[in-house]
Amino acid sequence: MRVRSTKSRRPHPLVITVLATGLAVGGFVAATSDLSSPGGVRTTTDTDQIANAAATESGGLPAVKGLKFTLGDRSVKLSWKKVSGADDYRVYADYACDNMPRSTSTYQLVKDHLGKKTKWTHRNITATCVNYAVAAVRDGEQGALPPIGKRVVVSMPNRDHTMAAQRYFTAAPDAGDLVARTRVAEGPDRGIVLARAYIRNKDAFTESIGDHRGWTANPVASSKVTIAWNTGTGEVAAYVHKSCVAGTSLPNGGSVQAGCHDAMPVAFVPDAASVGDSSSDARNLISVSRTGSGGLSVGVSAVNSIASKLGRINGQLTLSPYEDTFRVTLKADRFPAWEFIRYPHFVQGAPIGEAKVIATRDQTQIGDLTSGRQSTCASTGSETLHSENPMSC
Structure with a gap:
């Protein structure tokens, strides 16, 4: 009888390449090829889940989810889901209408020290578009940001x-x-x-x-x-x-x-x-x-x-x-x-x-x-x- 090896199988090179590309562009679903899967292609979790997993493993907070907005007169009212364990939140923004969403690593901090509030209104906006991301904070340590934010078209x-x-x-x-x-x-x-x-x-x-x-x-x-x-x-x-x-x-x-x-x-x-x-x-x-x-x-x-x-x-x-x-x-x-x-x-x-x-x-x-x-x-x-x-x- 053949004995199955207990060594972990080395990831296929194509899997690593495609996943790295997905992370580099900042927020697209990373599709990986797995030759052991039926049909040879499997769509894995998107990059914000990957980032959240990394943050959790390192003891940090996961990315904020459920970010919603309501338009006002040159203002945007933001709200999001509570993150367990968070004692503060920070709001980041990027003012661009590019066809290609930008990585949140380039966003600017526009509001902090919100405490446990899960909503905030951004007022007196002069930009046409604003891309938002919210980070949870605990004891001054910031959790993960999603790789790309949520775009709001303030005016056209x-x-x-x-x-x-x-x-x-x-x-x-x-x-x-x-x-x-x-x-x-x-x-x-x-x-x-x-x-x-x-x-x-x-x-x-x-x-x-x-x-x-x-x-x-x-x-x-x-x-x-x-x-x-x-x-x-x-x-x-x-x-x-x-x-x-x-x-x-x-x-x-x-x-x-x-x-x-x-x-x-x-x-x-x-x-x-x-x-x-x-x-x-x-x-x-x-x-x-x-x-x-x-x-x-x-x-x-x-x-x-x-x-x-x-x-x-x-x-x-x-x-x-x-x-x-x-x-x-x-x-x-x-x-x-x-x-x-x-x-x-x-x-x-x-x-x-x-x-x-x-x-x-x-x-x-x-x-x-x-x-x-x-x-x-x-x-x-x-x-x-x-x-x-x-x-x-």
Whole structure:
């Protein structure tokens, strides 16, 4: 009878090589080949269990498990499972959005001396992504960290901000439209703000000559004139749409138009708001300047390219910083309607669109383009995600 050897079998070289590679990259499941296993391949425990085993054998604490998070306003609330024997915890972080997770050996200590608490809130985060890992501590000795942390996407680029930036600051205007661009001083990045005057559908006449829509926060919606301000870069654009004799909106959200005339030229001038309806200047005149408070002062005198006798769109508006947004004051003709919309640069947690309506002001009758009866209005409160946010006039 053959006697089986009692010597331990030497690990196959391939097992050692693959396991070492898995540990080197920091946190992928380490797949090992075992020629004695059915099929020749066996998936072993992942590297955090290996690290925990090593920590336990040396008398240390295992890696913390069950790390969860809840997103707040530029904050992340972390919680985790209690580790038996731990009298303290430490939170480590790495600020990166790389496709390849980084080893926790490079993470920075962001919070210690938590005692036996198993939760902590990280506040005032400016990074887009944060990778977290928590270590248990006993008598000042830190236990094992997992090889890679848990990634939290704190914010993502706002799709509506991207659309607005392309429309007003980089792309060519649509056929028949015109855009002029300038700059003011840079400032805190509160996103892109639009101030736009448009003819709202209220009856058959305004539907025919207007922008064939109602209130909307769509960044590329039609308007007679739009002033776009990138608050972070200081870029300012004045976008003017063509004018059409007749048109109508379609069920799919589009429109058909007839008898269209290309927009008149756009020019930046020192004081556009002082230009009256009797002016013979056949241009769309815009003035922009930074205010002492870091806001923006805008003057508008826009003209219809079909019949200037209908009157010019005259107005003076001021955007004043308020918390992370703006308050708006507007002195303008009571026709057409105005919208003030802000597109934050980033949104939390998912790559979606987000538009904040600062304020809206409705229109009266087209005769008020030349009546001289202007209204003075101000935004009344918080921004809204609804498309209408009436001003106080």
